[in-house]
Every structure is written in C-alpha cells, then in structure tokens.
Amino acid sequence: MAASLARLTSLSTQTLSLLLERQRLQNIPSNSTSLHTPQIVKNLQQLRAGILELEKKEGVSEATKLLRTQHERMRGMLGGDADVQRCEEPQTEPMSPNASSSSIPTPAPAAPPPAPATSAEGHRYAPYTDDPEAGYTDEDMLLQQRLIMDDQDVHLDELSRSITRQRDLSLQINDELDVHTGLLEGLDHDLDRTDSRLTGARRRLDRVAKGAKENGSTVMIALLILVLLILIIVFKT
Known part of the structure; x- marks a missing residue:
C-alpha cells in the first residue's frame, strides 16, 4: 500500500503543478493554455483509477479520502475545458442479519483507460534533444564551419x-633612442674635454x-724699492 500510495501522491502533486502553471498562462493573453490540458486529463484519469483500485484492495482510509478531495479540487480547477469523471464514493451493500456491523465497500467500476494521444498532439510536441548538432546536415555543418573560419x-x-x-612604432622609438644615445655620448665627450x-x-x-709662496720676501723687497724710487722722484721734482 505504501508504494502505491506514494505513486498516487506523486501523481497528484505533478497534476497540481500543471494546473497551477495552466492558471498562470491564462493571465498571459498571447499564450495558449491548452498545451497542458491533455496531460492534466490523463493524470486525473490515472489518479481516479488508482484511488478506486487502492480502495478495492485496501479499503477506505484517510489517505484515500485526502486523494479523493484533491482529485475533486483539481477537477474544479480544470473547469469545463475537459470532461473528467468524478471519483465516486464506494457504495456499501445492504446489511444482512448474519453480517457484521462493519460496512464492506463494494468494488467501484473500473476506470476507462486513458485515451491514446491523437496524431495532432504527436505532431505538436517535438522530441527534446540536447545534441547541438541535431537537425543539421553535413552541408550545413560544413557551411557553418566555413563561416566561423572566415x-x-x-x-x-x-x-x-x-x-x-x-x-613600426617600436622601430621609431628605437631610432629616437639611438639619436638620444648619440647626443649623450657627445655630451660625455665634451664633459671629459672640459x-x-x-x-x-x-x-x-x-x-x-x-x-708666490716661495718667493714672497723677494717680491716684497722689490715692491718696497719700487715705491721708494717713486717717492724720491716725486720729491725731487
């Protein structure tokens, strides 16, 4: 029961997510809301069949009641866009004198199998692939490679x-450096000569x-003699 109940719970959660996405797309005028409808109808039919089968095997429980409530809620969210059968309550047989006081649920009619997808739906959805080269021929790939190479x-x-x-700029800078080197060499030569x-x-x-330091006294005597001669000449005249 646990594995089957887990599968039905997962299916219910997935269907609810699709319904919420469908309601979100309804607020966008340019988008079509019929893309998720076939999958939602299919999930609701599978959920109904699973609930009935689970109740037939294990009887009515709180988990199946919650799944029934969720199924009816999602039917209401879908509205009149698709006809989905209700999940009928299990019917009990009339009490017999020898029967116990507990009610025995009668098996519910089996749900009709989901309708196969139409050819229009098959053409509407293209298979997903993560191959970046999918859909390209050898000529297209060669042309694309040539464009990339060009x-x-x-x-x-x-x-x-x-x-x-x-x-070219580096060569010009090198020539300028050679000229300045020549100028610096000429300046260095002039500095050496100076x-x-x-x-x-x-x-x-x-x-x-x-x-002058060695012959200082001689020079001094010569200067004094010269001054003396000048004075004699001046006084005699």
Whole structure:
C-alpha cells in the first residue's frame, strides 16, 4: 500500500503543478493554455483509477479520502475545458442479519483507460534533444564551419595589422633612442674635454701659488724699492 500510495501522491502533486502553471498562462493573453490540458486529463484519469483500485484492495482510509478531495479540487480547477469523471464514493451493500456491523465497500467500476494521444498532439510536441548538432546536415555543418573560419580569418588579419603598427612604432622609438644615445655620448665627450682643461688650469694656478709662496720676501723687497724710487722722484721734482 505504501508504494502505491506514494505513486498516487506523486501523481497528484505533478497534476497540481500543471494546473497551477495552466492558471498562470491564462493571465498571459498571447499564450495558449491548452498545451497542458491533455496531460492534466490523463493524470486525473490515472489518479481516479488508482484511488478506486487502492480502495478495492485496501479499503477506505484517510489517505484515500485526502486523494479523493484533491482529485475533486483539481477537477474544479480544470473547469469545463475537459470532461473528467468524478471519483465516486464506494457504495456499501445492504446489511444482512448474519453480517457484521462493519460496512464492506463494494468494488467501484473500473476506470476507462486513458485515451491514446491523437496524431495532432504527436505532431505538436517535438522530441527534446540536447545534441547541438541535431537537425543539421553535413552541408550545413560544413557551411557553418566555413563561416566561423572566415570570421576567424578577419580577426586574425586585424590582429596582424595591429602587430605591424606596433612593430613600426617600436622601430621609431628605437631610432629616437639611438639619436638620444648619440647626443649623450657627445655630451660625455665634451664633459671629459672640459674636465681635462680645468685640470690643466688648476695645475698652473697651483704652480703660480707655490712660486708666490716661495718667493714672497723677494717680491716684497722689490715692491718696497719700487715705491721708494717713486717717492724720491716725486720729491725731487
């Protein structure tokens, strides 16, 4: 009973989900709400047959009563779009003098088998496939690959032109660096020559300073004699 009851409960939940989706689509004017109707009718018929079979085998229980209530509720949600039979209550036989006080449910008539899907429904739904190459011929695949390769060639050409521009720019930068390197080398040569001249001048000044330091007294006497001669000449005249 547990496995059959679980299957009926799952079927009821699935049917309720389809009905809720159908009601949601009814609020969208451009969508058709008849797509789920055949599956809903089929599920309700299977649910009715399963409830009757379960009650025939195990008797009426709280679980089957809940399933009956759910079945009637879903019939009401479906409305008049499809004719679904009600799930009749089990009928009891009249009490006999020798019968016990408990009621024995009579077997309910078997539910009619669900109607097979029509050819229109078969053409309406296409089989689902997750193969991205489904529906393409070899010529279509070859054409698509050629288009992809042409697109890649265009991008590669653009990349090649961009690399060529970068190469030309790099060569120009290299030429500019060579010019600046030459200028820096010339400036370094001029600085070396100026440093050599300054070194020579410093050496000459050192020699003059050294000579003046060594012959300072002689120079002083010569200057005094010169001043004395100038004074004598001035006073005599």
